[in-house]
Amino acid sequence: MPIIPAGVRGARITGWGSALGHKVVTNNDLAATMETNDEWIRERTGIHQRSIGGTTAELSIASGRAALEMSGVDPASIDVLVLATTTPDRTVPATSANVQNALGLRCGAFDVNAACSGFVYALVTAHGLLAMGAQRALVIGTDTLSRIVDWTDRNTAILFADGSGAAVLEATSGPGQLVSWDLDADGSLEDLLFAELGENVQMNGKEVFRRAVRIMVDSATKTMQHAGVTADQIALIVPHQANIRIITAACERLGVPMDRAAMTIEYTGNTSSASIPLALFHAADAGRLKQDDLVLLVGFGAGMTAASALLKWGAL
Ligand code: UT7
Secondary structure, three states: OOOOOOOOOOEEEEEEEEEEEEEEEHHHHOOOOOOHHHHHHHHHOOOEEEEEOHHHHHHHHHHHHHHHHHHOOOHHHHOEEEOOOOOOOOOOOOHHHHHHOOOOOOOOEEEOOOHHHHHHHHHHHHHHHHHHHOOOOEEEEEEEEHHHOOOOOOOHHOOOOOOEEEEEEEEOOOOOEEEEEEEEOOOOHHEEOOOOOOOOEOOHOOOHHHOOOOOOHHHHHHHHHHOOOHHOOOEEEEEEEHHHHHHHHHHOOOOOOOOEEOHHHHHHHHHHHHHHHHHHHHHHHHOOOOOOOEEEEEEEEEEOEEEEEEOOOOOO
């Protein structure tokens, strides 16, 4: 199990930004075109509406620009761009190439695909690069799942949506914000949630649900154990916004009360790689985080991936 060695140079988030698709789609909008209804979707998923529209590059540029502006960092001084996405705009080149150019970055840029765990994978990867000498990184999680959803399939169309969240990370002289982390995958479960090239996403929702709670709890527990902290010390948990019932069950098993969970699912739906940063930065913008709060990010997704990271908010 990887534990961050003592003395490794850390990093902190100095700016963030968010973007959603431009078109709001309510449950009633969906009920007009498929066999479903607002009450069922709210009760079974926690989703009231979602936003769709835009390409992965467009949403990434919007959130990335906001993060750069907030941090006050010169785009040309960013040393690496890591874009987490499972819905790239093209097969080649990586969508990060387009984003790098549009934002005026002059650095290495690459995509990471770990489905809904993607942002945490990207965040941990960027911390590794900063420990190796990079000074500043831009980390973005973006997905445009509406483009690979079959809009006649009520199993998936009610859940997935589009969005993006971005963070500027800057190296610090101290230990930084990342206290501990865990990245997992079980490729033997790849058939539970997949999309063939050029085709729509297919999902065994019941099986994904059943496994999701367990793998989120496993990953979050490992991350807390690495750090030597217990659930009562967590000021805010930021779970992947997939289904309110998954979030509730995972929080219950972890022993973190729901009033300490960041929630955006009601209006975002499941935005995959964007889900965790959107919920984290929504909580930060709402003033829910103070200096040195312990924040636990935890996600799961196709692959089946899981990822968690413990941050000490604002730490140097
Ligand atoms: O990022 C990871 C992404 N994936 C997930 O997180 C998916 C995890 N899974 C889920 O969130 C849930 O399994 C779903 C929301 C996909 C489905 O909820 P469920 O509680 O597992 O429903 P179900 O498939 O067991 O269906 C229960 C009933 C069935 O009717 P009967 O057989 O009881 O009469 C379904 O036919 O609900 C019916 N149903 C619906 N009714 C209205 C299924 N989907 C819908 C729907 N609207 N959209």
